[in-house]
Amino acid sequence: MVNRKWPETWQEVNPGCMVFEPGSASEYHTGTWRSQKPVWNNEKCIKCGICYIFCPEGCIHEGADGYFSADMDYCKGCGICAHECWPAAISMVEEG
Amino acid sequence: MSKRIGMEVSIAAAEAVALCRIDVAAVYPITPSTHIAEHLSSIVSDGKLDAEFITVESEHSAMSGIMGASAAGARAFTATGSQGVMYMHEMLPVASAMRLPVVMAIGNRAVSGPLNILNDHGDIMMERDTGWISLFAQNGQEVIDMIIQAFRIAEHKDVMLPVNVNIDGFILTHMVEAMDMPDQDEIDRFLPPFVPYATLHPDRPVSMGTFAGNDIYTEISKSKDAALINAKKTILQIWKEWEKLFGRKYEPIESYRADDAEILLLTMGSMGETAEMAIDALRAKGMSVGLLKFKLWRPFPFDELKKAVKGAKILTVIDRAISYGGPGGPLGIEVRSALYDESSRPAIFNYIIGLGGRDVTPEDFMTILKSSASQAKKKAMKERYVIYGVRES
Structure with a gap:
């Protein structure tokens, strides 16, 4: 039996498609939607945290050194962080 | 023992809803179903029924409100018609997809335009494909009976689907008829308290109404279709039981x-x-x-x-x-x-x-x-x- 994250056949669908496991949405990696990724230039970064505040996915985190990075499992590449970063320390780069 | 009554059908409908001991009603009154809302509101405000009557600002909220109540484990009801049904439209397929056993009385009325308040079936037919069980009453007695049956059908563990009861606007809603009103004991025996499949409760977390992408939407749709088709068996059973209890026969x-x-x-x-x-x-x-x-x-x-x-x-x-x-x-x-x-x-x-x-x-x-x-x-x-x-x- 394969441990599946969601039902395989229609008979396995819970009534109302209810999910009984809390927080299971985190198992869905929205990072696969991304076509561009944010790249930080820490020489320009002033550690203001605007990117962290504006990220709609909540996937930008502050590192121990005070600089920021995105969790690529969840970053959809929307570019809002790059748009809001006023020192222009973030650029959106095509996924290769 | 049932009581022989002479009553406007809408008033009788509200009385029937009260017999079902609903927990929550959310209604935005609209002709020709207004009297159902008005009378149900009176029953609650007079303290004859221990229920929450939510005076919502729209039918969209009425449907959303009873869906939320149902998800929390309440027996919930609304009534509407015509433009009201259409304003609810967005929520109707969600109620059936979430398998919430709510009941809606529809005072059937023509839809605009041109504006018209009188009867036809244009409103419910536009909601045909929303995954609800749909019953049509031909007289006041059937309105009482079907509303009570509707809760039993909707909440049955093999069904768990919303039910609408269609009542021809004015022709039925505003007609004074002689009807048999079942008494509370009879209905308490026929309709036990609602036992939900799952409820929104912090101690037992569940997610309802989740996102489903192209990898699973088809399977969910198939399961919903199968649930509706399968519901007929239970409907027939419940109608047989009703006939045995009350002597009135119901057939598809x-x-x-x-x-x-x-x-x-x-x-x-x-x-x-x-x-x-x-x-x-x-x-x-x-x-x-x-x-x-x-x-x-x-x-x-x-x-x-x-x-x-x-x-x-x-x-x-x-x-x-x-x-x-x-x-x-x-x-x-x-x-x-x-x-x-x-x-x-x-x-x-x-x-x-x-x-x-x-x-x-x-x-x-x-x-x-x-x-x-x-x-x-x-x-x-x-x-x-x-x-x-x-x-x-």
């Missing part, structure tokens, strides 16, 4: 003098009783006519329809709604489709009648039946469907 398609009839008339809702008079009059003149009345619109009663029309030469389907630019009235379209694969089937005629509250009389049905018979003799119906009684120049 009720027949009246139809067993040996060559010409059958098929109606929905309150037209059934009017049509009985036409059948009696034509039978008295020796014409072999009978009547079928659709009570269960969804899930569609395929087997019962096939059985009911067996042996008939002509089937005249009466619709109180129209699919503009399409193949006819919704009932006519579906009956044609349901019988298409049968090796022998009656000639099918489809008449659209009573739009926007235009009166429907026994004489109209007699004219229609005679016209179907003469067209069948000529072996062709000139048009796919006829809008009956339309003035032409």
Whole structure:
């Protein structure tokens, strides 16, 4: 039996498609939607945290050194962080 | 013991809802279902029913409100019609997808435009594909009975689907009729407290109404379709039980003098009783006519329809709604489709009648039946469907 994250056949669908496991949405990696990724230039970064505040996915985190990075499992590449970063320390780069 | 009452049907409907001991009602009053909302509100404010009556700002909120209540484990009800049903539209398929057993009474009314407040079935037919169980009442007694049955059907563990009860606007909602009102003990025995499949509770976390992408949406849709089809078995069981308890029989398609009839008339809702008079009059003149009345619109009663029309030469389907630019009235379209694969089937005629509250009389049905018979003799119906009684120049 394969441990599946969601039902395989229609008979396995819970009534109302209810999910009984809390927080299971985190198992869905929205990072696969991304076509561009944010790249930080820490020489320009002033550690203001605007990117962290504006990220709609909540996937930008502050590192121990005070600089920021995105969790690529969840970053959809929307570019809002790059748009809001006023020192222009973030650029959106095509996924290769 | 049931009590014999003389009462406006809307008031009786609200009394029936109270007998079901609902926990929550959220209603935005709209003609012609307003009296249901008003009377239910009075019952709650007078302290006769321990329920929350939410005075919402729109029908969209009414439906959302009872869905939320149902998800939290409450027995919940709303009533509406016409524009109100259409304003709820966005939430209706969500209620069925989430398998929330809410009950809605619809005072059926024509939809705008032009603005009209009188009866036809245009409102519910637009909601045909939303995954609800759909019942049609033909008189006040059936309104009381079906509302009570609706909660039992909806909440049954093998069903778990929302149910709408269709009540012809004004013709039924505002009619004062003699009816039997069951007493509280009888209904308490018939309708046990609601035991939800799952509820929103912090101690037992569940997610309801989640996102589903292209990898699973098809499977969910199939499971919803199967649930609705499968619900018929339980509906029939519950109707049998009702008959045993109260002596009133309910069937997906009720027949009246139809067993040996060559010409059958098929109606929905309150037209059934009017049509009985036409059948009696034509039978008295020796014409072999009978009547079928659709009570269960969804899930569609395929087997019962096939059985009911067996042996008939002509089937005249009466619709109180129209699919503009399409193949006819919704009932006519579906009956044609349901019988298409049968090796022998009656000639099918489809008449659209009573739009926007235009009166429907026994004489109209007699004219229609005679016209179907003469067209069948000529072996062709000139048009796919006829809008009956339309003035032409």
